[in-house]
Amino acid sequence: MKPSGKELIQVGIFTAIYVVIYMIFNAAGAFSPVLQVFTGPIATVVNGITFMLFLARIHHAVCIEIMALILSVLMVVMGHHPITLLTALIAGGIAWWLASDRSAVTGWRSIFSYAFFSLWPIGAYLPLLFMRDAVLAETASQMGAEWTRVYASLMSGPMLAVLTVLCFVAGLLGGLLGRSVLQKSFVKAGLA
Structure with missing residues (x-):
């Protein structure tokens, strides 16, 4: 079955929230390459709330792939x-x-679903394995030689x-x- 128009709107809303949180934390990585290692995982932890609320609001799991x-x-x-695609x-x-399995939305399957979903940005780093020199040259032009040296x-x-x-x-x-916040706050407030 195809997702409804309402679900597609939910995809748009939650994708926008996810991106804003992701970008806020990852912008800190511009200050230091060392922060690059920590900001992504921190954004992932915070976005767990976004993802779990999203999961509770959709009825077709294909919406995750669309997101x-x-x-x-x-x-x-x-x-x-x-x-990255x-x-x-x-x-x-x-x-x-x-x-x-929609009956598992609040169970461990939903947590592992988000854990695997959280691997999507790794594609941004994979070119360092097969086209390292080109990536570092482009990084140096954007971030400077010293930043790039530490990053490399x-x-x-x-x-x-x-x-x-x-x-x-x-x-x-x-x-x-996300599951804890969803159960303690959003379900009680009638938002999930």
């Missing part, structure tokens, strides 16, 4: 590598599958694996936070 696609298109338009579709697809020394292959694990763990924590 992931919109997020990745926005990031590509803002300069991320197009591989692929990682978002894969992460969103797994999240969609996990959330497709920090963002090694093993560090990208650590960042992926951090995003997944942040997704689990964000899912737990």
